[in-house]
Amino acid sequence: MITLTHYLVLSAILFSIGLVGVMRRKNLLMLFFSTEILLNAVNVGFVAVGHYYGDLSGQMFAFFIIAVAASEIAVGLGLLILWYKKTGSTDLDTLNMMKG
Amino acid sequence: MEKYLYIALFAPIVGSLIAALFAQSPKNLFTGILTSGLIFVSFVSSMILLNYVDMDTIVHVEMMDWISAGNLSIPFGFVVDQVSVIMMVTVTLVSTIVHIYSIGYMEHDESFNRFFSWLSAFVFSMMILVMSDNFVGLFIGWEGVGLCSWGLIGFWYKKHSASWAANEAFIMNRIADLGMLMGLFLIYWNIGSLQYDIVFANIVNLDLDIVSWIGIFLFIGAMGKSAQFPLHTWLADAMEGPTPVSALIHAATMVTAGVYLVIRCGEIYALIPDVGMFIASLGAFVAVFAASMALVNRDLKRIIAYSTLSQLGYMFVAAGLGAYWIALFHLMTHAFFKSLLFLGAGNVMHAMDGELDIKKMGGLYKSMRPTAILMSIASVALAGIYPLAGFFSKDKILEVAFNDASYFLWGALFVGAGLTAFYSFRLVMLVFFGEKVHEKLGYHPHEAQPFVIYALTPLALLAIVAGFFEHSFHEFTTQLLADYEFTLDHSVALMLIFATSAIALSGIAFAVYNYKRGGFSEKIENWGVYKLLSNQYYIPKLYDVAIMKPFTALSRFAWLNIDNKIVDATVDMIARVIYGGGEKARKMQSGNLSSMLRWMVVGIVVLLALAIFYRPMV
Amino acid sequence: MFEVIAFYTFSILTIIMFGIVVFSKNALYAMSALAGGMIFISGFFFLLGAEFLGVVQIVVYSGAVMALYAFGMMFFDTTRDVKENIHYKKVLYSLSIISAVLIVIIMSAPIYSANIESLYPSVIEGVGNIQMVGLVLFTKYLIPFELAAVMLLVSMISGILLVSKRMEMNLTQEDHYEEKGEII
Numbered sequence: 001m002i003t004l005t006h007y008l009v010l011s012a013i014l015f016s017i018g019l020v021g022v023m024r025r026k027n028l029l030m031l032f033f034s035t036e037i038l039l040n041a042v043n044v045g046f047v048a049v050g051h052y053y054g055d056l057s058g059q060m061f062a063f064f065i066i067a068v069a070a071s072e073i074a075v076g077l078g079l080l081i082l083w084y085k086k087t088g089s090t091d092l093d094t095l096n097m098m099k100g
Numbered sequence: 101m102e103k104y105l106y107i108a109l110f111a112p113i114v115g116s117l118i119a120a121l122f123a124q125s126p127k128n129l130f131t132g133i134l135t136s137g138l139i140f141v142s143f144v145s146s147m148i149l150l151n152y153v154d155m156d157t158i159v160h161v162e163m164m165d166w167i168s169a170g171n172l173s174i175p176f177g178f179v180v181d182q183v184s185v186i187m188m189v190t191v192t193l194v195s196t197i198v199h200i201y202s203i204g205y206m207e208h209d210e211s212f213n214r215f216f217s218w219l220s221a222f223v224f225s226m227m228i229l230v231m232s233d234n235f236v237g238l239f240i241g242w243e244g245v246g247l248c249s250w251g252l253i254g255f256w257y258k259k260h261s262a263s264w265a266a267n268e269a270f271i272m273n274r275i276a277d278l279g280m281l282m283g284l285f286l287i288y289w290n291i292g293s294l295q296y297d298i299v300f301a302n303i304v305n306l307d308l309d310i311v312s313w314i315g316i317f318l319f320i321g322a323m324g325k326s327a328q329f330p331l332h333t334w335l336a337d338a339m340e341g342p343t344p345v346s347a348l349i350h351a352a353t354m355v356t357a358g359v360y361l362v363i364r365c366g367e368i369y370a371l372i373p374d375v376g377m378f379i380a381s382l383g384a385f386v387a388v389f390a391a392s393m394a395l396v397n398r399d400l401k402r403i404i405a406y407s408t409l410s411q412l413g414y415m416f417v418a419a420g421l422g423a424y425w426i427a428l429f430h431l432m433t434h435a436f437f438k439s440l441l442f443l444g445a446g447n448v449m450h451a452m453d454g455e456l457d458i459k460k461m462g463g464l465y466k467s468m469r470p471t472a473i474l475m476s477i478a479s480v481a482l483a484g485i486y487p488l489a490g491f492f493s494k495d496k497i498l499e500v501a502f503n504d505a506s507y508f509l510w511g512a513l514f515v516g517a518g519l520t521a522f523y524s525f526r527l528v529m530l531v532f533f534g535e536k537v538h539e540k541l542g543y544h545p546h547e548a549q550p551f552v553i554y555a556l557t558p559l560a561l562l563a564i565v566a567g568f569f570e571h572s573f574h575e576f577t578t579q580l581l582a583d584y585e586f587t588l589d590h591s592v593a594l595m596l597i598f599a600t601s602a603i604a605l606s607g608i609a610f611a612v613y614n615y616k617r618g619g620f621s622e623k624i625e626n627w628g629v630y631k632l633l634s635n636q637y638y639i640p641k642l643y644d645v646a647i648m649k650p651f652t653a654l655s656r657f658a659w660l661n662i663d664n665k666i667v668d669a670t671v672d673m674i675a676r677v678i679y680g681g682g683e684k685a686r687k688m689q690s691g692n693l694s695s696m697l698r699w700m701v702v703g704i705v706v707l708l709a710l711a712i713f714y715r716p717m718v
Numbered sequence: 719m720f721e722v723i724a725f726y727t728f729s730i731l732t733i734i735m736f737g738i739v740v741f742s743k744n745a746l747y748a749m750s751a752l753a754g755g756m757i758f759i760s761g762f763f764f765l766l767g768a769e770f771l772g773v774v775q776i777v778v779y780s781g782a783v784m785a786l787y788a789f790g791m792m793f794f795d796t797t798r799d800v801k802e803n804i805h806y807k808k809v810l811y812s813l814s815i816i817s818a819v820l821i822v823i824i825m826s827a828p829i830y831s832a833n834i835e836s837l838y839p840s841v842i843e844g845v846g847n848i849q850m851v852g853l854v855l856f857t858k859y860l861i862p863f864e865l866a867a868v869m870l871l872v873s874m875i876s877g878i879l880l881v882s883k884r885m886e887m888n889l890t891q892e893d894h895y896e897e898k899g900e901i902i
Contacts, residue, residue, distance in 0.1 A: 708817060
């Protein structure tokens with residue numbers, strides 16, 4: 001029998017994979033992929049909890065998260081392309097203009 | 101009548117605040133006149149209240165709620181009853197004269213305006229002290245006069261000795277105030293209120309031990325303010341302040357606050373005669389002790405200061421033995437002639453360009469006749485010669501001591517009376533008569549301005565006639581205060597009067613005779629007793645060695661070892677850790693997004709760990 | 719039984735796919751793996767009875783988002799392997815392992831003791847999941863829904879603006895030129 005715990009553990013594992021990606025990846029595009037993984041991991045958790053509690057709110061949140069992810073990619077990708085056109089690179093290590 | 105109460109209370113502070121506005125500006129005669137006028141207004145209001153108050157009518161107002169926290173409720177209340185109205189009249193009368201006198205005395209002082217601001221503020225504090233209807237208001241006034249006294253003793257703060265004396269007075273008073281606060285806490289703890297009427301109504305229900313402690317603690321406060329042994333050293337040093345200050349604060353008003361406190365708490369002390377006896381004994385001791393120091397001192401003002409101390413001792417004898425109205429009476433008459441004496445001394449001091457050594461004066465009668473007459477009147481009054489004011493009040497105190505069968509106290513006071521007469525006339529003789537030493541030293545004395553002399557005449561008048569009000573005073577104050585019953589035979593009383601007058605007269609005669617011939621020979625200065633007395637019984641030295649030196653050493657030790665090596669080092673270490681941490685953590689801020697993301701994950705891990713392992717206390 | 723098999727299959731597949739996304743050196747592989755992972759995730763949604771969300775997941779992620787990525791990648795050189803110099807690998811992996819363990823503990827600990835099963839089935843007789851979602855979305859969550867719509871619109875406009883406008887010039891220079899042109 002699959003319980004809520006199974007789903008939550010799965011969600012946690014996926015989230016950790018996302019975290020590894022966030023830390024490991026130096027390419028901005030790959031970084032975006034990793035954030036998608038993070039968001040999806042959370043989505044699985046939400047829907048599972050919503051299901052096991054018999055509440056639709058979990059699904060609603062997952063729904064809104066998908067919307068947020070979509071807009072994030074639209075804007076983020078636009079910026080990424082601009083950055084690439086300006087510097088010819090999508091490497092994070094070149095992105096240190098904020099260094100004081 | 102409330103109107104007059106408020107006028108009497110607040111007129112001084114109005115003057116003080118207005119004068120304070122000009123504190124930094126050069127001399128402005130206007131401030132002196134304004135403050136004097138306002139004090140006079142206060143005096144007139146007090147006189148009106150004096151006429152108004154009688155057996156049934158006392159003025160009691162509650163201006164506003166002041167402190168109300170939990171069970172503690174202290175309104176801003178003022179009461180004008182038989183005791184406080186006497187104090188009000190005395191204080192405002194002397195203050196008015198001192199203010200007017202100061203216009204002349206401080207004429208050439210650059211801080212003329214500041215002086216009047218402090219002086220009026222002092223009067224205001226004193227009025228709060230005497231008019232408050234609860235112990236907290238009394239304490240506020242108590243601290244207020246302490247503060248103003250500090251500001252006025254150290255008025256010439258550029259002089260090191262003046263600021264030192266100011267601090268000494270302030271610190272000694274703090275020590276005593278701690279005792280007083282303990283007394284107030286005890287009262288509040290056991291009775292739950294600090295209103296006079298409630299406290300006095302309930303004090304009889306308390307355990308006698310507690311009442312004794314309350315009495316002792318309150319008296320410790322009174323000891324500090326009234327400079328009783330062993331806290332007496334500050335009063336003589338306080339003579340560093342301007343002379344009008346000495347006259348007002350250190351003779352007529354503030355130092356008598358301790359006596360006022362004991363009189364006010366008469367209903368407490370009536371329950372504990374043992375403590376009262378102790379107060380009386382200490383008073384008698386101080387009366388002789390201070391008078392003996394006055395015998396040999398060469399400083400004009402210090403002599404008068406010691407005489408003040410001695411007279412305060414007389415008052416405490418009366419108050420300690422339960423003769424409250426007599427203590428109050430002596431307080432009032434003493435205020436008149438002692439401030440007169442001080443103000444006259446101020447004139448002399450001015451005439452001698454600030455010289456205070458009486459051995460350098462002599463023969464000033466020629467150039468300063470009015471002052472000489474005024475000071476002689478005051479000295480006669482102080483010595484207690486009929487029919488001047490001092491005679492009536494001082495004799496009464498001696499009678500009380502005799503009546504109480506405390507012959508030892510009586511003996512001490514009797515000796516004190518002789519000493520008082522002697523040193524008063526030693527002073528008068530050395531200053532005004534005899535050889536004109538000052539001419540050799542090149543001084544050109546001149547009399548003070550006429551209005552200064554005129555201002556002093558009311559005091560002289562009162563020093564002469566105040567004694568005759570004894571009966572009306574008695575009737576008036578015993579409406580509130582417990583009466584003192586004399587069981588002495590009339591003939592015995594008369595004999596006492598004669599004995600006291602005789603010793604006073606002989607003291608005067610001895611002084612006049614002796615100093616007419618040029619005084620004692622110089623040899624006397626080598627006597628051990630002379631040295632002991634002129635060094636004030638080595639008490640200042642003892643304090644210096646026994647308290648100040650060890651304390652300085654302790655402070656030094658604390659500074660070098662505890663403060664520098666522990667406290668400062670700890671603070672420095674915190675700073676160094678933070679600086680070093682910042683230096684290290686600065687590398688974190690590399691601007692590299694990837695490493696920032698890593699730090700973010702570190703933060704997440706820490707928070708998650710906290711979420712698991714940290715259990716807040718429930 | 720079917721549920722168990724499906725859950726484990728999808729779990730393993732998703733983890734493998736996402737693992738490829740994170741560890742692959744080739745951007746194209748990574749993107750394809752991500753698309754696959756998204757579809758497997760939708761499998762969980764179907765398993766949990768959220769059919770509508772599963773469909774949305776496939777449409778939005780595998781359709782729209784992946785298409786966006788694909789278009790975006792056309793700008794970059796994707797044939798080359800992505801060069802990344804990774805520092806402090808030990809720190810990285812230990813951090814992620816610690817966080818994974820912690821999250822798993824947090825997630826499992828309270829629920830493991832309660833061991834919640836599907837107590838209140840969300841499916842009401844006769845009413846399908848999509849119908850329910852519609853009902854809830856347009857009543858209780860109407861305002862967030864509208865806000866999400868506005869947000870999507872804004873991001874669409876910004877995406878178009880950022881990428882489309884005078885692609886040959888960069889944005890910061892552009893204003894500069896315009897100002898000059900006007901002055902002259």
